[in-house]
Amino acid sequence: xxxxxxxxxxxxxxxxxxxxxxxxxxxxxxxxxxxxxxxxxxxxxxxxxxxxxxxxxxxxxxxxxxxxxxxxxxxxxxxxxxxxxxxxxxxxxxxxxxxxxxxxxxxxxxxxxxxxxxxxxxxxxxxxxxxxxxxxxxxxxxxxxxxxxxxxxxxxxxxxxxxxxxxxxxxxxxxxxxxxxxxxxxxxxxxxxxxxxxxxxxxxxxxxxxxxxxxxxxxxxxxxxxxxxxxxxxxxxxxxxxxxxxxxxxxxxxxxxxxxxxxxxx
Amino acid sequence: xxxxxxxxxxxxxxxxxxxxxxxxxxxxxxxxxxxxxxxxxxxxxxxxxxxxxxxxxxxxxxxxxxxxxxxxxxxxxxxxxxxxxxxxxxxxxxxxxxxxxxxxxxxxxxxxxxxxxxxxxxxxxxxxxxxxxxxxxxxxxxxxxxxxxxxxxxxxxxxxxxxxxxxxxxxxxxxxxxxxxxxxxxxxxxxxxxxxxxxxxxxxxxxxxxxxxxxxxxxxxxxxxxxxxxxxxxxxxxxxxxxxxxxxxxxxxxxxxxxxxxxxxx
Numbered sequence: 145x146x147x148x149x150x151x152x153x154x155x156x157x158x159x160x161x162x163x164x165x166x167x168x169x170x171x172x173x174x175x176x177x178x179x180x181x182x183x184x185x186x187x188x189x190x191x192x193x194x195x196x197x198x199x200x201x202x203x204x205x206x207x208x209x210x211x212x213x214x215x216x217x218x219x220x221x222x223x224x225x226x227x228x229x230x231x232x233x234x235x236x237x238x239x240x241x242x243x244x245x246x247x248x249x250x251x252x253x254x255x256x257x258x259x260x261x262x263x264x265x266x267x268x269x270x271x272x273x274x275x276x277x278x279x280x281x282x283x284x285x286x287x288x289x290x291x292x293x294x295x296x297x298x299x300x301x302x303x304x305x306x307x308x309x310x311x312x313x314x315x316x317x318x319x320x321x322x323x324x325x326x327x328x329x330x331x332x333x334x335x336x337x338x339x340x341x342x343x344x345x346x347x348x349x350x351x352x353x354x355x356x357x358x359x360x361x362x363x364x365x366x367x368x369x370x371x372x373x374x375x376x377x378x379x380x381x382x383x384x385x386x387x388x389x390x391x392x393x394x395x396x397x398x399x400x401x402x403x404x405x406x407x408x409x410x
Numbered sequence: 411x412x413x414x415x416x417x418x419x420x421x422x423x424x425x426x427x428x429x430x431x432x433x434x435x436x437x438x439x440x441x442x443x444x445x446x447x448x449x450x451x452x453x454x455x456x457x458x459x460x461x462x463x464x465x466x467x468x469x470x471x472x473x474x475x476x477x478x479x480x481x482x483x484x485x486x487x488x489x490x491x492x493x494x495x496x497x498x499x500x501x502x503x504x505x506x507x508x509x510x511x512x513x514x515x516x517x518x519x520x521x522x523x524x525x526x527x528x529x530x531x532x533x534x535x536x537x538x539x540x541x542x543x544x545x546x547x548x549x550x551x552x553x554x555x556x557x558x559x560x561x562x563x564x565x566x567x568x569x570x571x572x573x574x575x576x577x578x579x580x581x582x583x584x585x586x587x588x589x590x591x592x593x594x595x596x597x598x599x600x601x602x603x604x605x606x607x608x609x610x611x612x613x614x615x616x617x618x619x620x621x622x623x624x625x626x627x628x629x630x631x632x633x634x635x636x637x638x639x640x641x642x643x644x645x646x647x648x649x650x651x652x653x654x655x656x657x658x659x660x661x662x663x664x665x666x667x668x669x670x671x672x673x674x675x676x
Contacts, residue, residue, distance in 0.1 A: 335659045338601055379645040393601045
């Protein structure tokens with residue numbers, strides 16, 4: 145009778161383990177976004193989604209901290225914040241993000257670059273690798289950078305917050321030379337505009353995890369490693385806040401988003 | 411030793427069961443969409459997502475069958491197809507859908523209506539219940555309808571398929587009087603336009619499951635039951651097809667979507 149019980153329990157356990165693995169696999173190839181890009185860009189900087197929960201949806205990604213206060217990188221399951229002072233540290237899992245995108249990173253393609261690249265030539269290379277503009281791509285670069293320019297925003301403190309495109313004069317820029325580190329980012333298709341930031345978008349974290357920021361410009365050394373993860377679905381988790389419910393979604397913010405991404409008005 | 415094993419296995423089983431339940435709960439309050447509304451409206455009618463897999467994301471919803479061929483309703487975990495002939499039946503789980511939206515339905519609000527409603531007055535009532543235009547709402551109506559007008563498209567057969575807005579003259583309309591049944595549908599906010607069909611959108615299935623279609627117009631009897639499920643996230647699963655990759659997403663199809671929803675050009 146006991147042996148029978150054990151057999152049954154083992155079978156139940158195995159079935160459940162397999163169901164669990166399957167449930168987890170579902171999340172592979174999926175981009176998870178907490179928050180809505182246009183709402184964030186429009187001034188909804190109050191965090192609503194805890195970091196510990198964000199980690200359940202991926203080990204790789206980028207975002208913004210509560211009340212703006214810098215930039216976020218998620219890499220190898222750790223979440224780093226770079227403030228406008230340059231100070232870079234692991235976040236408190238109980239803190240909140242107003243906007244972040246993550247996925248479980250599994251490289252579908254990995255290549256070692258043999259020459260130096262700048263921003264334009266690397267984007268052209270990535271375009272040629274991914275071969276179409278309709279996919280959702282998570283992109284990881286790892287290696288030595290000849291030069292990197294990043295930026296981070298200072299925290300906001302008084303509501304209603306100023307839209308991000310009007311805070312560009314408050315950005316702090318950082319310039320690094322000959323620095324090892326990682327680019328963590330995405331290339332998202334035009335049909336995801338609104339809820340997400342489309343096109344190429346990278347955040348940086350140094351190998352020593354003591355410098356970072358939103359990537360503005362860069363030049364790589366010769367032997368950079370590039371990994372690309374092809375995703376095929378996305379989930380958007382909306383804030384259940386009154387700010388979000390009363391936000392004006394009808395306004396076209398594509399120009400604002402663009403100026404925030406490149407760090408200046410065109 | 412055996413008793414010890416049993417205890418361990420029981421604990422493992424319990425932990426896994428609880429993890430499973432938790433994993434499933436994640437999907438509650440989430441709208442899952444297979445396919446992309448604009449791509450579907452634009453002529454991508456080839457199914458790519460099996461019904462058995464769709465059922466893993468919800469027990470309630472609506473959509474379209476492979477090659478158009480009518481309209482779909484998902485209710486209480488069963489998927490029904492209504493063809494342009496009016497023929498209504500449960501689908502083969504191995505068949506594919508080009509576009510469908512589902513959720514696990516759990517009523518957050520339920521009300522019994524005490525007077526008759528028509529399309530306009532019911533939408534106004536629902537607007538007043540949901541109180542804001544930013545939420546994602548799954549809506550279930552159940553009861554007797556005084557009058558219902560539905561439609562279903564005939565199947566397409568030659569590629570490239572004609573966009574849906576140009577097939578409106580091919581619609582078959584059905585008019586029913588004094589019929590019991592269910593409305594299954596959604597009210598989706600403007601920021602979901604593109605990937606989904608925004609605003610109110612209902613499909614019908616009769617109580618005897620032998621009539622259905624996309625709802626064009628209706629009048630209810632007095633004691634209709636209305637249930638609303640408030641959702642707060644959505645997932646979009648894209649087709650990995652060449653048709654999808656080469657689809658023109660830059661074209662504004664909002665007018666086309668509107669004419670398809672109401673069944674005529676305005």
